[in-house]
Amino acid sequence: MRNCLPIALALVALALVALAGGRNWIGPGAIWSGLRDPDDFVIRTLRLPRVLIAVGVGAALGLAGALMQGLTRNPLATPDVIGLVQGAGLGYALALATGAALLPGAAGGAAAAMLAVALLSRGQGALAVVLYGIGVGATAMAATTVLLVRAPDAAAAQAMIWLSGSLARADLATATALWSVLGAALAAVALAAHRLSTLWLGDEVMAALGIDPRRMRWLVLALVTALTAAGTLAAGPIGFLAFTAAPLARAVTGAEPPSLLPAALMGACLLTAADLAARLIAPVAVFPTGLVVSLIGAPYLVFFLWRDRRAVSP
Amino acid sequence: MTRSSLLPHILLWLACLAALALSLRLGSAGIGFDALLSGQDGLLAGRAVRSLCAMAVGAALAAAGVMLQGLTGNPLADPGITGVNAGAALAAVAWAYFVPGTGGSGILLAAVAGAGGAGLALWGLAGGTAALGRDTIALRLPLAGLAIEAFCLSAAAMLILTDAGMQARYLRWISGAIPPVLRNETGPLAAIGLALAGGFLACGRLALLGLGAEQSHSLGRDPRLTVALVLGLVVVLSGAAVAIAGPIAFLGLIAPFAARGLAGPSLSRAYLCALPLGAAGLTLADTAGRVIARPGEIDAGIVVALLGGPGLILVLRSLLRRAGTA
Numbered sequence: 001m002r003n004c005l006p007i008a009l010a011l012v013a014l015a016l017v018a019l020a021g022g023r024n025w026i027g028p029g030a031i032w033s034g035l036r037d038p039d040d041f042v043i044r045t046l047r048l049p050r051v052l053i054a055v056g057v058g059a060a061l062g063l064a065g066a067l068m069q070g071l072t073r074n075p076l077a078t079p080d081v082i083g084l085v086q087g088a089g090l091g092y093a094l095a096l097a098t099g100a101a102l103l104p105g106a107a108g109g110a111a112a113a114m115l116a117v118a119l120l121s122r123g124q125g126a127l128a129v130v131l132y133g134i135g136v137g138a139t140a141m142a143a144t145t146v147l148l149v150r151a152p153d154a155a156a157a158q159a160m161i162w163l164s165g166s167l168a169r170a171d172l173a174t175a176t177a178l179w180s181v182l183g184a185a186l187a188a189v190a191l192a193a194h195r196l197s198t199l200w201l202g203d204e205v206m207a208a209l210g211i212d213p214r215r216m217r218w219l220v221l222a223l224v225t226a227l228t229a230a231g232t233l234a235a236g237p238i239g240f241l242a243f244t245a246a247p248l249a250r251a252v253t254g255a256e257p258p259s260l261l262p263a264a265l266m267g268a269c270l271l272t273a274a275d276l277a278a279r280l281i282a283p284v285a286v287f288p289t290g291l292v293v294s295l296i297g298a299p300y301l302v303f304f305l306w307r308d309r310r311a312v313s314p
Numbered sequence: 315m316t317r318s319s320l321l322p323h324i325l326l327w328l329a330c331l332a333a334l335a336l337s338l339r340l341g342s343a344g345i346g347f348d349a350l351l352s353g354q355d356g357l358l359a360g361r362a363v364r365s366l367c368a369m370a371v372g373a374a375l376a377a378a379g380v381m382l383q384g385l386t387g388n389p390l391a392d393p394g395i396t397g398v399n400a401g402a403a404l405a406a407v408a409w410a411y412f413v414p415g416t417g418g419s420g421i422l423l424a425a426v427a428g429a430g431g432a433g434l435a436l437w438g439l440a441g442g443t444a445a446l447g448r449d450t451i452a453l454r455l456p457l458a459g460l461a462i463e464a465f466c467l468s469a470a471a472m473l474i475l476t477d478a479g480m481q482a483r484y485l486r487w488i489s490g491a492i493p494p495v496l497r498n499e500t501g502p503l504a505a506i507g508l509a510l511a512g513g514f515l516a517c518g519r520l521a522l523l524g525l526g527a528e529q530s531h532s533l534g535r536d537p538r539l540t541v542a543l544v545l546g547l548v549v550v551l552s553g554a555a556v557a558i559a560g561p562i563a564f565l566g567l568i569a570p571f572a573a574r575g576l577a578g579p580s581l582s583r584a585y586l587c588a589l590p591l592g593a594a595g596l597t598l599a600d601t602a603g604r605v606i607a608r609p610g611e612i613d614a615g616i617v618v619a620l621l622g623g624p625g626l627i628l629v630l631r632s633l634l635r636r637a638g639t640a
Contacts, residue, residue: 138622298462
């Protein structure tokens with residue numbers, strides 16, 4: 001817990017800067033009065049929902065990534081690399097097109113992608129999971145694009161912005177839905193913290209400690225599905241965030257592998273910073289936050305492969 | 315070539331012609347052949363140019379895929395998946411952004427240079443010469459490609475989205491779109507034609523290299539020269555294809571896969587089969603994109619990706635099964 005403190009402080013600082021920054025910078029006094037005044041347009045309508053969603057989506061995806069990496073003991077098998085985020089995006093677009101409920105739609109998409117990857121890669125090793133996941137993700141992404149382009153009043157630019165992951169549609173209703181899922185998941189993680197920390201030790205150790213590995217697996221998969229769905233619902237399919245958050249959190253804090261809370265905090269820090277950067281890059285136009293995350297996350301994957309290049313079989 | 319071995323080629327080129335006819339006939343407005351042939355409003359010429367571009371880009375990507383796969387011995391080596399196309403796209407967009415108004419030749423050269431840069435980065439990340447000949451390089455390649463592709467496409471999108479003029483020109487191009495009218499595509503089209511012919515001539519050398527570097531050397535073909543030649547052709551083909559139609563992924567994966575299935579082990583025959591397959595494939599994808607979203611259009615790159623994701627899974631299955639039995 002103690003090593004979470006620096007990241008938590010960094011997150012608070014980043015959130016305050018994100019509230020202050022944008023097309024017009026706002027001083028601390030104006031932020032404070034804006035937060036208390038329900039009619040303040042810039043803070044209450046524009047920036048507060050956006051910062052809440054950035055923190056929430058970042059925490060959800062960071063936590064989902066750390067859970068998935070722990071469950072599979074594979075640093076590459078995160079929801080964004082193996083296609084779950086893209087599946088959730090497809091589910092969201094399908095629900096949007098048919099008028100169904102959005103959160104269950106996104107969760108269904110993520111679960112379907114997970115099932116497809118699991119069935120395809122059964123018994124073929126860790127790398128097969130990742131490669132089939134890339135294929136499933138690419139398929140889901142193309143199908144989502146087709147759905148969005150076909151939608152009645154969709155412009156190509158808007159579809160591209162949503163598909164790259166954007167926080168421009170941020171409102172308090174979306175933030176509420178996201179935070180209720182995130183809150184429930186965090187509570188579940190806190191309750192099961194002791195059992196979750198054995199996940200990293202392998203099935204035999206878990207069984208020896210009197211924990212049913214199968215039940216833990218279902219719990220983790222359910223949490224990952226819900227977190228991925230809620231994150232994608234609020235911000236579109238954001239790539240590389242879940243993959244980057246946990247290793248970066250461990251590098252900063254020196255925490256041991258479960259590192260669920262540090263990963264969530266680091267994810268929140270990354271997305272808040274990326275969103276601020278996106279708003280500063282294009283103050284007038286809408287610039288997708290997901291692109292900024294890719295510009296951070298893709299080089300980390302390059303670094304990961306580079307560092308790992310001598311160990312030819314990952 | 316015996317008659318039985320000639321038959322698949324004839325059928326493939328016939329299929330290619332059929333795709334061309336469909337592409338001329340069908341558009342976002344359905345027009346009969348009569349109206350098309352009456353020469354009204356230059357409609358036939360317009361669609362013919364678009365179909366020509368689609369066929370050239372499709373053939374170029376398929377040929378680049380065959381050569382890259384022959385060189386690396388890896389059925390996953392598609393210029394799209396490996397990020398070579400994305401590198402070309404980033405370089406082309408950056409050139410258009412920082413040096414506006416230089417015309418087609420500048421874009422083409424930038425795209426070729428970008429493809430080369432991405433190829434070098436990929437080579438280093440996938441394990442370089444140290445990993446050559448081991449099975450695992452096959453599986454590292456798409457991962458390294460994913461990283462390069464995501465980085466290059468995000469950076470390119472960043473340049474496009476922050477500039478209104480760039481948005482008008484490149485927003486659809488970046489997801490892979492056949493241009494409806496010729497802007498300055500003649501240079502890239504000529505480059506594709508030359509490189510396709512050169513690629514056929516290089517297939518013999520490449521097949522020798524496939525027997526082993528020493529074998530190739532003893533037969534008087536310097537393996538280093540072969541590698542340089544083939545890589546140069548791949549980079550030109552990919553760069554020119556991207557300069558015309560943007561980064562299209564998966565076509566260079568599926569067309570060679572199907573061509574190898576039809577042509578068997580001979581590299582030259584696979585190359586010859588892949589050309590009409592790629593041309594017909596992209597022409598059909600472009601036509602389908604115009605038809606399924608009337609009155610709008612779905613860009614060819616998206617249609618190809620829709621089929622390409624399952625295609626990647628299919629190729630992976632055959633690769634992993636082969637690795638499992640070996």
